[in-house]
Amino acid sequence: MRVNTELAAIRPDEIVALPERSFAAWFRQTSVLVGRQLLVAFRDPATVIQVVIFPALTLLMFKVVLGDVVSKATGHDSVYGTVPLVLLTSTMFGSGVAAIRLVIERGSGLLSRLYVLPINRIADFSARVLSESLRALLTSIVLVGAGFTIGFRFTQGIGPAIGLFAVAVMYATAFAMLTLATAVISRPGLPLVAYIGLLTTFMMFFNSGFSPIDGYPGWLQPIVANQPMTPAIEVMRSLAQGGPIAADLIKVIVWTVVIMVLSAYPALRGYRRAAVGA
Template structure:
């Protein structure tokens, strides 16, 4: 029912033929009539993506365990890192550990939220929902676009909430409004790249595949080996180049620089390279895998 309602809302089903008491016949509004767009048009893609984004957000809000995992657990983790590691990191770096902990937890929240979205997509594929959406007269890219858009809304809301919580443990913006917006933009770029990568994996994996364990392990490795969890100098020498150049470290260092000052150019370049690389490697597999998943019998 959800899929059908979303499709009807997006396309604009209406009755065009005269009513026949014996044989009522609903007809689909054709392109060119008032308020109706061709299925492949940009206008149809935009309006239908908005409608389906609303559906995705509604599903997310109604999924209470995932909602708590995305909003409450990161905040509690941030407080835990501050209490357990705050003094040690502060002594090692000479800087309040909140400036590493808050960016770290923001990125971790973005990653684990994307894993939940990918798992839901894989489950919806196995139930046949993707196939039902695919046969509706809606733009072929609208549903996948809506999933990415809803992920970005989730990352934005989570980031703002975690920044507010971070204020309680000493996190402050000292560089002005522009850098503060830049910090949020880094979180959105990271969330978009990681989110599309997980969606590509979800639509190309077999229905019911163990996505959570594998992606959870990958995310945990990134979470515990970066400059937000511990100073780079605290890692073994042979590990430092890996830690310094994995995706999370330049993003955390860039977010820290936007908040409290520091070098920006090198980390901005690394974040741009990682984002572009993940998007380039994921967009085509996501589109192709979505089509295969929706049309599989």
């Protein structure tokens, strides 16, 4: 009753309608929808288990089962490879969950209802991408905290520490664009979970987080060295422990830009088609 009274007290001339295509409308509406996406994600126990609890347990298991073996074989503390690896893997699993949620909401008609509302046309999709960026930041902080329990430390100062989280967010944003684009351009009923899971698993086991690049067969080394996860892991390792950054950071930026540029048009066009039921 109190809310209705307050609404009734607002005169029509006090309500300012923002143009749908204006930046102000996009910013305000995207902010609201980002909050919705984060609430939906963190209120779902299965999502929390998959993107936070399971990666944290995986990190601890890597240390217990493989930590000493990898450290003795490489001469370096394995935790500086496994923590970045788990951070990136968590972002990929989280993006997969977001893509599945988008498919479900597409099937339920929610996308169509959002699309006919007088809001900016790209607000909902951009909110999904930005919410994945924020979720990746939050889960990365939690997972780094778990890493501290097994010996992970920032030895290069506060600036490189912030840079490590920035790389994780950059990677998460690009991967979210790719998975969400896949979700909206795929026909209904496509086993999206299996495909995204297969890609994530392949990338998870063939990177420099588990083993140095020269530990892989010669024919596989170029693939391992240049797949998106490896330069991101190497940059994050260097930011935490020290070491060269520039070359791998350039690779991370290039991969991020390429993935986002190639995903942007299919994502926006596919979202429109999915929303109107085409």
